[in-house]
Amino acid sequence: MIQRPRGTRDFLPDEMERRRHYEGKLRSVAKRFGFRETATPIFEDSELFILRSGPNIVDELYAFRDKGDREIALRPELTAPTIRMFVNSMSNDPKPIKLFYFGQCFRYERPQSGRYREFFQFGAELIGSATPDTDAEAIALAAAMIEELGLKDFRLKVGHIGVLRQKLKEAGIPDGNLAEILQKLDKKAYEEAVPLMEAAGVDREVMDGIFEFTDTVGGIEVLDRVPGDAGDYLRSLVSRLTAMGIEDFDIDLGVVRGLDYYTGVVFEAEAPALGAEKQILGGGSYSLSELFGGEDVFSTGFAIGFDRILLALEKEGLEYENEGIDAYVVPVSDDVRSEAAEITAMLRKAGISCDTDIMERKMGKAMKHASSVGARQAVIVGTKELESDSVTLRDMSSGEQTLVPISELIGRIQS
């Protein structure tokens, strides 16, 4: 028996309906915030992802040579393709450009709980603007999305990559070593950071101060400890978020995110219910377009791990109820099948979701199938009732039956 490839999933009808439901919620919030959807190809030149993430990304890429000997890769994320699209086709559009997207991404790694080789990201990018309001808009959208999905227990963290960078520079760490040390601090891997910082001549006391700073998480009062431009920027951002009704977040001076191209504000959301793999959203302000051959343009964006956030909703016990269908048409015998088909077509034309027996089943079996497809009502078509242009309408949950003229059937089912 042929199986699907390792690390991938099939989405069967119940699960797919649930996913489309939540996808629709995310799309509708994004549109309400004035963002517009775009889509890019499933694969890109491998170079695009190497430029964004560095050569190490290759180990995780589904990369291959196509028949024209081009190095292409299934996309591991959607920010780089979106900015590539902006550089190719949208650079002259009025700014700010507010985009969102939803789609599959791919990474070659050992499949584990909640992590798949084919996974789904929903994300948004705000291109061509670099103000506290821009970051506030992105964070407000992120928060509204999580809330719209119905997730209760989540933590939003906001930081600024400039704060820690400044501290490290003041401690005498050369620019070339910054990225590596920041990555260790991002993971709170202090023991790994120590030798790197020692090598740069940072003394233990200064080092401990930096570690303590990295661990600083709290309310707005934390901002009092942040000096300079980054502090002013964060204070403007917080005041705008407050005006927008977003007050439930932590200032976390240790959020620095792993990648070089972040330029200022960074933010993340976590769902504690997920344990070790608890991050459900990450983003920040960045500059990528120049790297791809375009002009230097600032952006702010974020991506939501769609699979992980659905897992978090499940852990919170939020259940999605399938829609089912409005009606199932049951012919009581073979000689009324034509009339049953006619009635089915009539109901569908009126916008009623409706199924009927196509397997030449007897009434009992057809009624059973009506149940199994979640029909709310059964329309029972019988010879005698047809003589008075009527059918029997059965409420599938109460079992109540009424004789209904065919001319009134649509209205009765819709009511």
Added chain:
Amino acid sequence: MIQRPRGTRDFLPDEMERRRHYEGKLRSVAKRFGFRETATPIFEDSELFILRSGPNIVDELYAFRDKGDREIALRPELTAPTIRMFVNSMSNDPKPIKLFYFGQCFRYERPQSGRYREFFQFGAELIGSATPDTDAEAIALAAAMIEELGLKDFRLKVGHIGVLRQKLKEAGIPDGNLAEILQKLDKKAYEEAVPLMEAAGVDREVMDGIFEFTDTVGGIEVLDRVPGDAGDYLRSLVSRLTAMGIEDFDIDLGVVRGLDYYTGVVFEAEAPALGAEKQILGGGSYSLSELFGGEDVFSTGFAIGFDRILLALEKEGLEYENEGIDAYVVPVSDDVRSEAAEITAMLRKAGISCDTDIMERKMGKAMKHASSVGARQAVIVGTKELESDSVTLRDMSSGEQTLVPISELIGRIQS
């Protein structure tokens, strides 16, 4: 500048909105017919597609070896993955199983007008039933989908693969040669069929009779020329389609479709406006599950070329109008930005699609941007108006302005 890979497309906001609009229409018709959505991975074992379509498919596949040395391929179509999913996970579900899907497919070929290396298919499969009603249900869905999209000029053709097969057998053509000759007849490549049929000892008169038969297209009267089981089956099908209000189709005895696994009824739809590449939909009854290691189960399904049908709509001049947004909030000066942000958040919470200036622009520029994002109303927030808890509401098409209390703003915008 990094470009997207050859033969792929980016979908910018206007085009993407249009595509989602039509995708939504197809989805809603399918659900109305009691079909449920599923999704399968972007790639599968190459073997799956070779089993379905024969070894020649390899030339057109995006096939590659993954790091675990597995031969995988980006899917060229969605029927095989859907039946593979059925065999793996749904074989015990109550029949009939009615599924639909929408997604990217990939073929490696020279890109040309209306044909891309990454293209989109919408399709449906009815699994586990083999009755005229089953085929009628599939054809009715296909017709309803095309109509729902608004395509005016299209031609639906229904045939039966058994009719021509029977004729060829009667003419003495051995089973082993049937597929090759049927493929020639499918393409009406009679000159290529002649030597193959001659080699099988068919004489010219019989051959001409078969060619004439292959060319036979017409209304229900054509059925009089169809003998045997296939004729009876087609007559039942036609009578059921008539009951369902579907009467505008041709019986085409030459529709045989290229592939071996079709078992009975076959159907296609064409949009003449598209010229040479006019087929927009193709399907039929088939048997594939046994080939993939499952039980022998009959199905009927079809796929719509989503890109091509959108092209056909365009050629018919059907225009899609972008939704735009309900409101754009404009602060008249920097000291009311916080209030503008508050009002924006309030409107969004009420379900109003709403954007605001985040680039610290002066009022004139912000109003211009409100136009460019298609806002129907502008909410102008000024210091003086705020003193009476009011704002100015401007209708962007008429230019009419009114002073509106903030407490009434939501209702006024929604009306």
